Amino acid sequence: MNxxxxxxxxxxxxxxxxxNVEKEDYDRLDILLSDxxxxxxxxxxxxxxxxxxxxxxxxxxxxxxNQKLIKLSNEKKSAIRKHIDELRxxxxxxxxxxxxxxxxxxFFNKKx
Numbered sequence: 001m002n003x004x005x006x007x008x009x010x011x012x013x014x015x016x017x018x019x020n021v022e023k024e025d026y027d028r029l030d031i032l033l034s035d036x037x038x039x040x041x042x043x044x045x046x047x048x049x050x051x052x053x054x055x056x057x058x059x060x061x062x063x064x065x066n067q068k069l070i071k072l073s074n075e076k077k078s079a080i081r082k083h084i085d086e087l088r089x090x091x092x093x094x095x096x097x098x099x100x101x102x103x104x105x106x107f108f109n110k111k112x
Contacts, residue, residue: 003048007056010039014065021072 013036020028057063 003043003046003052004056005061006039006043006046010043011060011062011065013039014069015063016053018065018069018072021069028074077090
């Protein structure tokens, strides 16, 4: 394969990653990321000039897509982290609430 074909393959995988992150289909991300890494390794095996690589990347909007993927994944990651923190607070509140009633009921039973 030549450089352009590999970069087109890389672009398609990046677009697929963006779509899966937007749909929150996290099961396929590992497979897509490993495929993308394989494409990077294949690109590294090729012989090309820096100018040729940069020109093809600009023409295919690869840099824009990479930045979009990074931004989107960071947004999703922070949203998930926020949700986990909310669940943690709720769990702690439930533990404290249930513990208070459990202790009171023990004392109540002992008095009778």
